[in-house]
Amino acid sequence: MTSALDQSNAQSGRIVISVDAMGGDQGPAAVVAGISSSAQINPDIAFILHGPKDELKRLVARKKNLAGRCELRDARDVVQMTDKPSQIMRQGKDTSMWSAIESVRNGEATVCVSCGNTGALMLMSVVRLRKLPGIYRPAIAVLWPSQNPQNFNIMLDGGADIRADAKDLMQYALMGTSYARNGFGLERPRVGLLNVGTEEHKGRSELKEAYDLIAANAHNADFDFVGFVEGRDLPGTTCDVIVTDGFTGNVALKTGEGTAGLISTLLREAFKYSPLSRLASVLAYTSLQRLKKRVDPRRANGGVFLGLNGTVVKSHGAADATGVSAAVKLAYQLAETGFTEKLAARVASASLLEQDGPTEISNDGETE
Amino acid sequence: MTSALDQSNAQSGRIVISVDAMGGDQGPAAVVAGISSSAQINPDIAFILHGPKDELKRLVARKKNLAGRCELRDARDVVQMTDKPSQIMRQGKDTSMWSAIESVRNGEATVCVSCGNTGALMLMSVVRLRKLPGIYRPAIAVLWPSQNPQNFNIMLDGGADIRADAKDLMQYALMGTSYARNGFGLERPRVGLLNVGTEEHKGRSELKEAYDLIAANAHNADFDFVGFVEGRDLPGTTCDVIVTDGFTGNVALKTGEGTAGLISTLLREAFKYSPLSRLASVLAYTSLQRLKKRVDPRRANGGVFLGLNGTVVKSHGAADATGVSAAVKLAYQLAETGFTEKLAARVASASLLEQDGPTEISNDGETE
Incomplete structure (x- = not known):
C-alpha cells in the first residue's frame, strides 16, 4: 500500500516513524502533541500514525505542522494494560499496536514507537518482526541518568525476559555497545556486568562464565570491558553500558x-x-x-527493543507530549544512523566469531 | 571471665553491647565517639569494646561518660576489607571482630556491633554463633528510608547469600516480621515478595512457590502478606517488610x-x-x-544478621560517630525487646507448622 503521502515522504528524504497513537495513559491527544512538537524541531521526520482514524484525523488537523507529514492508518482496537499474552495473540490483529509494528515489518517506516503494554509490544514485535539470526533472547535497553558526558547510561535487559544465560549476556553486551555507538556516538563504549561486588570471585557462577565470554569478545567488537560493576554504577561513571538479566534489571x-x-x-x-x-x-x-530537567524520566523516555529485525521504541505508558517527543527523537536518531542494520551486522559477526571460537582473551579495558 | 565491671553492669541492670572498635574506615576514634554519644543519651547501656587495648584505653579515657561503662578486651589483629574467607578462618582468632562475636557467644553481651568486612563478619558469626535450628540461610536485614509511619522499611536479604529458594524466602518473611515487630513496634507487619510485577502470573517459578508458602504462614505468624511487590515499593508504603534473595537485594x-x-x-x-x-x-x-537528615544513610545504619543464635549488627564501613551511634541504638532496641529469643521462638514454631503441613491457606492481608 503506497499512498501519495508515502511517495511525498520518500521524495523528501524524510525518515518515517511508525507511531501507535493508542495505549498510553494520556490518550492519543498527548501522542499527537508529542509528534507535532518533534515535527516542529525536525524537518526531516514524517509519521505513520495508527489508531481510530476519525479521532486521529480531528487531532492531527489541529496541528498545522503535521500537514502532509502524517499519514493515518485506521485501527479500531487498543491493547489494554491488563491484556494477557494469549488474548493478544488471538485478538490483537486489529489493534493500533499491531498495525504500528506492521509498518516497520513491511518497510514503510524505519522504527516503531508505542506507549502501550510492554509485554504485548514485545510479544507482537517478536512474532511479527522475528528475532535476528543467532539471537535467543531479545532485550529492552533503558536509559539511566548519569554523570557521564552523554548524561545517560544504557542498561539492558530492562525486563524483556526474566532469565539470561552467559551467552545471552554476551549478546546484550554486543547489542548495548551498538546502541551506545549509534544513540550516543560513543566510539568505544565501556561495558560492565552487574554483580554484587567487583571482585572476580564474587557472585553467581553463570556470571563468571558471562564475564569470560564478554571479555573474549571485547577486542573484536571494539568495546572496553570494565568487568563486574555494582548497583551504584548504574547511575555512575564507571561504564556506559551495564549488562544484566531482565529480572535484576527490572528490579533495579x-x-x-x-x-x-x-x-x-x-x-x-x-x-x-x-x-x-x-x-x-x-x-x-x-x-x-x-x-x-536533568533527571526528568520523560527526557530519558524510550526503552529500545534490541535483537529483532527492526527497531521498536517503548515509550513510558504515562508519557505526555514531552515524553512522546523524547521517544520519537530517540527513534529518529536510531533510524538515521541505520541502527537496525548495524546491530544485525554486529550480532552476525559475533556469531561467526563464536563458530571459530575466540582466538584471544582481551580484557584491556579495565578502567576505574 | 567476669570482671568487677561486668558485675557492676549486671547489678545496674544495664544492657551490654559488644563493639568491635576496628575495621571501620574511620578507625577506632569514630567508634569510641559513637558509643560515647550513645552512652550520653541512654543511661541503661554499657559496652565491651574490642581492639588494641592501649590505643582504646587512651581513646576511652577522654570520654568521661564512658567511665565504668566500657570494658576493654585486647585484640591485636584487625580483619581487613580485602581479607578472603579462607584467610579469615585460618588467621582470624586474634582479631577484634572474633573477640566481639565471642562476647555474645559466651553471654557477656546481648548484641554485637561491627563496622568491619561484611563477608568476614557473617562467616565468623555463622561459625561461632551457629545458625538457629531449622535455618538454612541466615540473612542480612537492611533499612530503607520510606514514607511509612516508622520512616523505614525492612528489606532482606541484603546480601548475606546470593541464592534463596522458596523455603528460605518464607523464613526471611518470618524473620523480617519479627524484626519489624521488635525494632519498630509494628504489631502486624505487612510483608511483600519482590518481583518484576504485582500480577500473580509474573516472575520466576520459584517465586510463585515462595508466594504460596508465605501466604500459608501469614495467618499463624501474624503478619499481612500483600503479595508480589516491585522495586518501587522498597522506599514505598505498600508494605513494611520486603523479602528477596541476596543477589537481587544487594543490587537493589x-x-x-x-x-x-x-x-x-x-x-x-x-x-x-x-x-x-x-x-x-x-x-x-x-x-x-x-x-x-530524613534520608541520611547514617541514621538508617545497621544491617542486622538474622537466623543465628545471637544478634549481630553490621554498621556501614564508612560510619562516623553518628553512624556508629545509630547502629548501637538499633542493637540496644533489639537487645531490650529480647529479639534473639523471640526470633528463635518464631522460627521454631514455623518449623513445627511445617512438619504438620500448613492446614490453612491464608492470604487475608491483600492490601493495596
Missing part, C-alpha cells in the same frame, strides 16, 4: 525510580515546612527546575 | 544508594549554577538539611 530500574520519587516528595515536604522554607523554595525554583 | 540496595547519591550531587551542582541559585541555597539550607 523500579528501585531507582522509587528512590528518585521518594527524594522528590521529601524535597517538596522539606520546602513546605515553614514560611522561610517556602520563601527559599521560590528562590530555589530555577535551581530545582534545572535538577528536575 | 546499591542502586538505591547510587540514585540518591546522583541526585544529591546534581542538587549541589544546580545550586552552584549562578549567584542567585547560590543565594537560594543559603536560604534553602535548613530545608535541605531537613531532607538530608
Whole structure:
C-alpha cells in the first residue's frame, strides 16, 4: 500500500516513524502533541500514525505542522494494560499496536514507537518482526541518568525476559555497545556486568562464565570491558553500558525510580515546612527546575527493543507530549544512523566469531 | 571471665553491647565517639569494646561518660576489607571482630556491633554463633528510608547469600516480621515478595512457590502478606517488610544508594549554577538539611544478621560517630525487646507448622 503521502515522504528524504497513537495513559491527544512538537524541531521526520482514524484525523488537523507529514492508518482496537499474552495473540490483529509494528515489518517506516503494554509490544514485535539470526533472547535497553558526558547510561535487559544465560549476556553486551555507538556516538563504549561486588570471585557462577565470554569478545567488537560493576554504577561513571538479566534489571530500574520519587516528595515536604522554607523554595525554583530537567524520566523516555529485525521504541505508558517527543527523537536518531542494520551486522559477526571460537582473551579495558 | 565491671553492669541492670572498635574506615576514634554519644543519651547501656587495648584505653579515657561503662578486651589483629574467607578462618582468632562475636557467644553481651568486612563478619558469626535450628540461610536485614509511619522499611536479604529458594524466602518473611515487630513496634507487619510485577502470573517459578508458602504462614505468624511487590515499593508504603534473595537485594540496595547519591550531587551542582541559585541555597539550607537528615544513610545504619543464635549488627564501613551511634541504638532496641529469643521462638514454631503441613491457606492481608 503506497499512498501519495508515502511517495511525498520518500521524495523528501524524510525518515518515517511508525507511531501507535493508542495505549498510553494520556490518550492519543498527548501522542499527537508529542509528534507535532518533534515535527516542529525536525524537518526531516514524517509519521505513520495508527489508531481510530476519525479521532486521529480531528487531532492531527489541529496541528498545522503535521500537514502532509502524517499519514493515518485506521485501527479500531487498543491493547489494554491488563491484556494477557494469549488474548493478544488471538485478538490483537486489529489493534493500533499491531498495525504500528506492521509498518516497520513491511518497510514503510524505519522504527516503531508505542506507549502501550510492554509485554504485548514485545510479544507482537517478536512474532511479527522475528528475532535476528543467532539471537535467543531479545532485550529492552533503558536509559539511566548519569554523570557521564552523554548524561545517560544504557542498561539492558530492562525486563524483556526474566532469565539470561552467559551467552545471552554476551549478546546484550554486543547489542548495548551498538546502541551506545549509534544513540550516543560513543566510539568505544565501556561495558560492565552487574554483580554484587567487583571482585572476580564474587557472585553467581553463570556470571563468571558471562564475564569470560564478554571479555573474549571485547577486542573484536571494539568495546572496553570494565568487568563486574555494582548497583551504584548504574547511575555512575564507571561504564556506559551495564549488562544484566531482565529480572535484576527490572528490579533495579523500579528501585531507582522509587528512590528518585521518594527524594522528590521529601524535597517538596522539606520546602513546605515553614514560611522561610517556602520563601527559599521560590528562590530555589530555577535551581530545582534545572535538577528536575536533568533527571526528568520523560527526557530519558524510550526503552529500545534490541535483537529483532527492526527497531521498536517503548515509550513510558504515562508519557505526555514531552515524553512522546523524547521517544520519537530517540527513534529518529536510531533510524538515521541505520541502527537496525548495524546491530544485525554486529550480532552476525559475533556469531561467526563464536563458530571459530575466540582466538584471544582481551580484557584491556579495565578502567576505574 | 567476669570482671568487677561486668558485675557492676549486671547489678545496674544495664544492657551490654559488644563493639568491635576496628575495621571501620574511620578507625577506632569514630567508634569510641559513637558509643560515647550513645552512652550520653541512654543511661541503661554499657559496652565491651574490642581492639588494641592501649590505643582504646587512651581513646576511652577522654570520654568521661564512658567511665565504668566500657570494658576493654585486647585484640591485636584487625580483619581487613580485602581479607578472603579462607584467610579469615585460618588467621582470624586474634582479631577484634572474633573477640566481639565471642562476647555474645559466651553471654557477656546481648548484641554485637561491627563496622568491619561484611563477608568476614557473617562467616565468623555463622561459625561461632551457629545458625538457629531449622535455618538454612541466615540473612542480612537492611533499612530503607520510606514514607511509612516508622520512616523505614525492612528489606532482606541484603546480601548475606546470593541464592534463596522458596523455603528460605518464607523464613526471611518470618524473620523480617519479627524484626519489624521488635525494632519498630509494628504489631502486624505487612510483608511483600519482590518481583518484576504485582500480577500473580509474573516472575520466576520459584517465586510463585515462595508466594504460596508465605501466604500459608501469614495467618499463624501474624503478619499481612500483600503479595508480589516491585522495586518501587522498597522506599514505598505498600508494605513494611520486603523479602528477596541476596543477589537481587544487594543490587537493589546499591542502586538505591547510587540514585540518591546522583541526585544529591546534581542538587549541589544546580545550586552552584549562578549567584542567585547560590543565594537560594543559603536560604534553602535548613530545608535541605531537613531532607538530608530524613534520608541520611547514617541514621538508617545497621544491617542486622538474622537466623543465628545471637544478634549481630553490621554498621556501614564508612560510619562516623553518628553512624556508629545509630547502629548501637538499633542493637540496644533489639537487645531490650529480647529479639534473639523471640526470633528463635518464631522460627521454631514455623518449623513445627511445617512438619504438620500448613492446614490453612491464608492470604487475608491483600492490601493495596
